[in-house]
Amino acid sequence: MTEIAPVIEKWIKNSSGQALAIGVGGAQAITSKDGSLIRVLTAGGICQVSLSTPDPRDDRRKWITTIGIGEKTPTGGREFSVSLDFKGPAPKRLFLNPPLVVDQIAQAFAEGKTPGVQVSVVEESNLTLMAQALESPGREWPVVLVSPMKAGGYAVDLVKLRSRLVGWASLEVMPEDANFAQIKDALSPLHYCFNGAIKVIMPLESTVQGGVVMPGREGQVNQGFNEQEVLGRVAKFANPYHAQRQLRIEPTKATPAQDGVAPGA
Numbered sequence: 001m002t003e004i005a006p007v008i009e010k011w012i013k014n015s016s017g018q019a020l021a022i023g024v025g026g027a028q029a030i031t032s033k034d035g036s037l038i039r040v041l042t043a044g045g046i047c048q049v050s051l052s053t054p055d056p057r058d059d060r061r062k063w064i065t066t067i068g069i070g071e072k073t074p075t076g077g078r079e080f081s082v083s084l085d086f087k088g089p090a091p092k093r094l095f096l097n098p099p100l101v102v103d104q105i106a107q108a109f110a111e112g113k114t115p116g117v118q119v120s121v122v123e124e125s126n127l128t129l130m131a132q133a134l135e136s137p138g139r140e141w142p143v144v145l146v147s148p149m150k151a152g153g154y155a156v157d158l159v160k161l162r163s164r165l166v167g168w169a170s171l172e173v174m175p176e177d178a179n180f181a182q183i184k185d186a187l188s189p190l191h192y193c194f195n196g197a198i199k200v201i202m203p204l205e206s207t208v209q210g211g212v213v214m215p216g217r218e219g220q221v222n223q224g225f226n227e228q229e230v231l232g233r234v235a236k237f238a239n240p241y242h243a244q245r246q247l248r249i250e251p252t253k254a255t256p257a258q259d260g261v262a263p264g265a
Contacts, residue, residue, distance in 0.1 A: 008049055011101040012038055045071025049101070052087075061088035067102055067167070080106055080114040082167035106166045115141045116166035119158050122174045127186040130172065134191055139203045142169040148176040149196035156198065169200070 005021075012020045016032035020040065029039045037052040047069040055061040064085040082102050106114050122130060122145075133139060144165060146154055154173070162171045174183065180194060193199040 007104050008040070008047075008101065011104065012040075049105075051101075055086075055088070055091075058089060058091070061086055061091065065102065067105060069105070080167050103163045103166050114167060115170035116162055116168070119162050120170065120172050122172055122178065122183070124179065124182060127183065131186050131188070131191075134201055135188065141203065143201045144169050144171050145191065145193040145199045145201060146171065146173045147193045147195060147197050147199075148174060148178070152176060155196050 009020060012018070012030065012032075016030050016036075016038060018030050020028055020030055020038075026043070027039065027041050029037060031037055035054050037050075039048075039050040039052070041048040041050075049067040049069075051065045053063045053065075055063060064087060066083050066085070068081045068083075070080070106117050134143060144161070146156070146158065146161070148154055153176075158171070158173055165171055174180075174193070184192065191199070191201055
């Protein structure tokens with residue numbers, strides 16, 4: 001945890017004005033300036049950071065962001081995951097807005113298998129590899145495909161989308177000058193994504209009968225939504241799945257499948 005602890009400690013100090021030593025082990029908790037509760041659990045090389053933030057629009061509700069960091073693997077990487085949740089009355093609209101520390105921590109060990117640490121551009125040279133990855137039973141997280149609009153540009157800020165997907169989904173972007181005929185030849189029709197659409201491609205799943213590998217649940221967000229609606233709809237598909245894979249030191253409630261996803265802070 002030596003390379004991760006300073007990032008968490010700096011964020012905690014900025015958020016609460018208090019110092020907290022991450023490497024001492026066990027459970028620690030402090031309250032930040034805005035009334036958020038920050039809990040840190042460390043044990044056996046695993047670290048879990050949980051931020052519980054009051055909702056300014058409803059004092060009965062709290063937004064919860066949980067970051068899980070696994071111990072270092074022989075290859076030098078770490079498992080990293082993030083789940084978003086809420087306690088209290090369900091809001092009418094759920095948007096994805098994790099705290100900045102999620103991306104800061106992910107970037108601190110970007111050499112690992114953490115999804116979403118960068119925007120990946122779909123190129124002719126990597127089309128075959130991407131197609132294989134999308135159809136591989138070993139894929140561990142959702143892939144979000146973003147296509148350019150007919151008029152040019154994208155329906156969502158790519159940098160912002162990546163930072164909000166980090167830890168639980170990877171981002172693949174088709175360039176505006178992409179050879180779409182070649183893309184169609186390389187990808188399965190199930191994975192087509194054109195004309196400003198954003199598609200969430202879930203990992204493959206095994207059915208109960210006979211263990212047959214089948215496509216996981218997929219969701220598509222077509223152009224015409226504003227950015228917050230796009231982020232919410234993307235998160236609706238990806239977050240409930242990844243929350244079930246969250247690294248935990250102690251049990252925490254899985255994120256409910258709502259019409260969107262609970263934001264962090």
